[in-house]
Amino acid sequence: MAAKSRPKSDAPDASDRVSRIREGVTAAILEHRLLPGTKLGEDEIGEIYGASRTLVRTALQQLAHEGIVDIEKNRGAFVARPTPADAREVFEARRLIEPTIVDHAIDAVSPAWIDRLQRHLAEEREAELRGDARASVRLSGDFHRLVAEMSGHSIYLGFLKELIARSSLIILLYRRHDTPACGTDHHAGIVAAIRKRDSGTARAQMLSHLNEIEAELFLKDPAADELRLADVLGL
């Protein structure tokens, strides 16, 4: 409560404290710093961000609507735990939507966008080289979001943001341990195809990229027996 005491001329910071909370928690989830099932106490988060429970609550409700947080009545908010069925649905939806998004991105191609994409690829490569797994995971998702932004389709962008966030949780839960590094090269190939405005290749590369990610998953029963029980009985 000490953070806010500017009576009149404070516009930018006070404009949206809720967004900052939401984005902070989202980033933590996307970077695998918050594990599925983790309790997200209102007091706890409120103290971290210097905000009241009211604001924390609205942020958590937005995240719940995005599917990355589960709110159980009178129990609190938890980082979502996608089931294998959820995982299959998420990736099917991505296979449906993302090739179309790439098509639209090609329609919007421009030197500025190409530059932005390539700068992103450089960031990804650097994080990979640095061995920064958390940044790698986050940037990998950001690549897909960037392409969606490029497409200019606000609805597809909104849908994809949800799907990406859930994908991050899914990968964390179900990824096989023996797989090599995720395909930064795939991303580079997609960018190259976009640059050449080769729709067919771009779509195909995006599709195979998604297939490869899903192929790296082991979508059987979750690791914990407890989770399996909740899955069987809870439905």
Add this chain to the structure above:
Amino acid sequence: MAAKSRPKSDAPDASDRVSRIREGVTAAILEHRLLPGTKLGEDEIGEIYGASRTLVRTALQQLAHEGIVDIEKNRGAFVARPTPADAREVFEARRLIEPTIVDHAIDAVSPAWIDRLQRHLAEEREAELRGDARASVRLSGDFHRLVAEMSGHSIYLGFLKELIARSSLIILLYRRHDTPACGTDHHAGIVAAIRKRDSGTARAQMLSHLNEIEAELFLKDPAADELRLADVLGL
């Protein structure tokens, strides 16, 4: 809505008072009882439903996330006013998603579902015969939602719910006056194709159905001069 009991983004059940508010307002918008741009005061709604502003607020925030309510800071909530650009995006997304949904519905076909669909068609015909425009509009959207529920894809269902709600606003804003009654027959044809498990026909019928709806729209400038102004200046 009983088909999915997983506490995700949609309504778990009507036991919650927030859900009742949200569904009440949603129904009013889908039935064209609330017009785009209408102010949704918190006190006003709270009095109607006998709820505190806290609950009304969360309901409105959920509706805002679904895209059928716009919340302007320090101004309040208003029924959303989709732009022509929004309309094109919505229908493009529906053309992408709904054929796939129909495919999945065919996979899940069963006598119980066929019965449910045909009872729905009967309801639609009855409302049309009765000349009940509001019920017709609502039921027409419900048909698509029903097929999505049948598909068992919770993600597609969630996406489609958003798209249907927005479509309702779009149709209200941009529909030509000289068009005949919306194709109940289209729906019947889709059900017939689903029943026969004829994927190709079902997809094609759904696609042409959506194309026909969009063709009935006049996606140029909105009717009100004021709205046109907001469109030009606001963006």
Add this chain to the structure above:
DNA sequence: CAGGCGCAGATTGTATAAAGTTTCGCCTGT
């Protein structure tokens, strides 16, 4: 008489306090 300024009413944003529910620990009875 037109245009700008300012005050008042209303509405939303935020915080805090009260109420209800769940959970965990402890105690008692068998």
Add this chain to the structure above:
DNA sequence: ACAGGCGAAACTTTATACAATCTGCGCCTG
């Protein structure tokens, strides 16, 4: 010793009160 129940603590949920902001109308000034 263990099962079951009672009770307290912590948390979420809901309501209310306060503060900040915006809109509209009236008044003053040029």
